[in-house]
Amino acid sequence: MxxxxxxxxxxxxxxxxxxxxxxxxxxxxxxxxxxxxxxxxxxxxxxxxxxxxxxxxAGKPLTAEQQRIRQLEAENRQLREDNSLLKKAFGLLCTGTEVSYRAVAHLQEKAVSVSAACRVLGVSRSGYYAHRRAKPSPKRLHEQTHIRAAFAASGASYGSRRVMHAVREQGLRTGRHRVRTLMREADLRTTWKRKFVSTTDSKHTLPVAENVLDRQFDVAEPNRAWVSDITYIRTAQGWLYLAVVLDLYSRKVVGWSMAPSMPAGLVMSALTMALQQRRPVPGLVLHSDRGSQYASDAYQALLKRHHVVCSMSRKGNCWDNSVMERFFLNLKMERVWQRRYANHDEARQDITQYIVGFYNPVRLHSTLGYLSPAAYEAKSTAKEPICLSEIT
CATH class of the missing domain: 1.10.10 (Arc Repressor Mutant, subunit A)
Known part of the structure; x- marks a missing residue:
């Protein structure tokens, strides 16, 4: 072939x-x-x-001030990497909480309150007192080790259901209620706060397309139906806008682009990346909302040039593009709302790492039978029969 x-x-x-x-x-x-x-x-x-x-x-030689700025940026980047590594290592150590509890007991002897010591060390008072009352069995320690590792590997984003599937892949046969109990005792929980900024400008006179997709989100083959949308990322430098293209078949992110503004070029750049990667055949349906970026002449010309069928949501109906909306919510719960980005470059790097290093190859997706998008595509490819007409 x-x-x-x-x-x-x-x-x-x-x-x-x-x-x-x-x-x-x-x-x-x-x-x-x-x-x-x-x-x-x-x-x-x-x-x-x-x-x-x-x-x-090559440009002009750097001035002394520019060299100092470069040095400070490198030092800050190294400090962030070291801090992130220590946090991940502490979460993966099975003795991490045990050490913290011993430190709380020691500080209590030095007239430091339990609540203050627990707050500084990042442990709960209820967990500390429960630890003092009883010591876990070897089986419980084994389960807690796998659960903590799975939770830390997810970037502290998995709930009990996904943690259960993650530890089962490691050979630990346990139920969701058991996992939820152990997570609660270890104070393993995600925290996020919803924020909202509108990114859709549908008050324009440009022509809009029909809703061809019509919420048919279950697709039998890759590169048959894609969805796209824009969201915002808060940074200390100002808003950073993210455009994403997602394949409905495997829920894999196949294209993305980021910029400090929302011109039509933002969504065109994300689509160009997706087209370069996937090389879809003519007839692909690409669904989006009615934003001016997607209705622009330049974007529509790009679709026509690649024989892509345009589909748009009904006016004010977010459910017509709910799969894309859900991805953005996962991205923000699991990564963006747990960070404070100093500038656009820091946000770009972290979001790219989330897509390339976690979401596509690792993150378990309930719609895919708790497989990652990459694993789901690899599994389906392995099952595809060889077409004799393609053999030369």
Missing amino acids: TRKRRQFDASFKLEVVKMIRDQGLSVGEVCRSMDLGETGVRRWLAQYDAECAGGAG
């Missing part, structure tokens, strides 16, 4: 290289998430490094 060679333009290659060089992602992570070959990506990296070494695009 001969596989058609994929072609990528220079702008797409540059975006992939920047994702690896500027945002600290590994070649393997990017290739698995975007379905690219490692040999080709490493060739792009070598070409980029050779061009930089040859003086292409």
Whole structure:
């Protein structure tokens, strides 16, 4: 069976290289998430490094102030990485809470209140007193270790149902109520606060498309129906807007783009990434809301050029694009609302890491039988029969 060679333009290659060089992602992570070959990506990296070494695009020497700023940025980045590593390591250690409880008892002997000690060490008073009353059995310690590891690996975002499926993949046969009890005792819970800013401007005179998708969210094949939308990310530097394209078949994010404003180019950039990655056949349905970006002439021309069928939600009806809305809610609960981004670059790096390093390859999805989008696509590909007409 001969596989058609994929072609990528220079702008797409540059975006992939920047994702690896500027945002600290590994070649393997990017290739698995975007379905690219490692040999080709490493060739792009070598070409980029050779061009930089040859003086292409070289600017003036940095001033002393610019060098100091670069040094401070590097130090801050290293401190954030070290702090994140310590938090993850502490959460994965089965003795982490035990050590904290012993520290609380020691501070209590030094006339420090239990409530103050628990607050500083990040443990609950109820958990501390429960620990003093009884010691867990070896079986309970074994279960708690797996549960803590699964919760920490999810970025403190999984509830009891997903934690249960995660530990079952590790060979621990336990029920949801048991997992929920152990999580409650260990004070493992997600915290988030909903915020709202409107990103849709449907008060325009541009033509809109019919609702072709009509809430048919269960799709039997990849690259048959996609959904897209825009959301906002709060940073200390101002709003950062995120456009995403998602394949309904596997709920995989196949394209995304971020910018400090919401022009039509934002959604076109996300769609271009998706088209470059997936190479869909003509007839793909792409659903969105009625925002001016999606109704613009430039965006519609891009759809027509690639033979993509445009579909739009009914006016003021968020349920027509509920799958996309749910992804944005998961993104914010599991990552954005747990962070305070200092600037746009920090937010870009973290959100890209969420998509490439967690959501696509790792996050368990209830609609997919508690498989990740990447695992679901890999499983379905393995089951596909070989078409004799494709063998040359």
